[in-house]
Amino acid sequence: MDKMLYTAVSGATRIMEAQTIRANNLANAETTGFKADLERVNAMAIPNTQGSFDTRVLALTQSSGFSQQGGAVNPTGRKLDMAIHDQGMFSVMVDGGEAYTRAGAMIADGEGQLTVDGRPVLGVDGPLVLPEHKDLFVGEDGTISILPSEGGVIEEVGRLKLVNSDMAQMQKGPDGLLYRRDGADLPQDEQVRVKSGFLEASNVQAVSELIASMDLSRQFEVQVKLMKSAEKLAEVGNRLLRNV
Structure with missing residues (x-):
């Protein structure tokens, strides 16, 4: 028994x-x-x-x-809402290292630093900080440009670090973010494309x-x-x- x-x-x-x-x-x-x-x-x-x-x-x-399946991509009209087209991930900073996510609802804090769920968004040259601006534009390759508050010429202020990896090599952490199983950082992937004004829903x-x-x-x-x-x-x- x-x-x-x-x-x-x-x-x-x-x-x-x-x-x-x-x-x-x-x-x-x-x-x-x-x-x-x-x-x-x-x-x-x-x-x-x-x-x-x-x-x-x-x-x-x-x-x-x-699940590696993608979620539905829905329009929002907000320029800092971004969705990855097909494969790829955004990079964010965690405890001095890197983690990855498909969530693209970005917010600029009081100092202009871009964040996702409170975590700094990484660009190819480090965390992205937006100067004061009148308008903002995001290219498909993740390049962010602004029209300064005082007007003038549109200037590039940074580029999102967009990465890609075989999902079999990734694992989800307790914080819900994705990490490489070997702990290494992923390099920039020039093939990843992003769409501004859209968000990927949960799958x-x-x-x-x-x-x-x-x-x-x-x-x-x-x-x-x-x-x-x-x-x-x-x-x-x-x-x-x-x-x-």
Whole structure:
């Protein structure tokens, strides 16, 4: 009975971990540039002992990846809202290093520094800072130009560091940003293109996540019933031993 109970508990634990992943995805269904986390499970057969049959299998949650599918690109009309066309990522500064994201809702703080979710946006020559300006223009290659407040000639003030990588070499950190698995910084990729006035939506498919959550809830109920069955069997066994 203890083996049955252990198997049921391990199954219930795995389901709770999967529900956490699904709940996080649903919570970020409206988060710009969010990549849905994936649920990865490995089946591990328990070796038979003392002549028992090799029929018990444990479910182990593996390191979860993320969906590489792109989200819908929606127009906003705001020039500092940017979306990557096809493949590529924006670069942001974190703790003195680099991280990468598809979120392009950029904001200039009081000092003109461009940020995404409070993190400085990196250009090819370092963090991007915008001088006071009357108008702003963003080229497809990430070049940012401004019309100065006092008027005059349009001048280039920097260029976004746009990078690309095989997503199999990337991993998502606890902060939701993407990092290279080897910890190295990605180089500028001249082929990446950006569209100003657009934002990429989350790639979470809310209906699919809800259906998966409901299915996980039913699986959890099955595991709980197995635990109760194991408890009843243990009680019956104890009563038989007391009557001997």
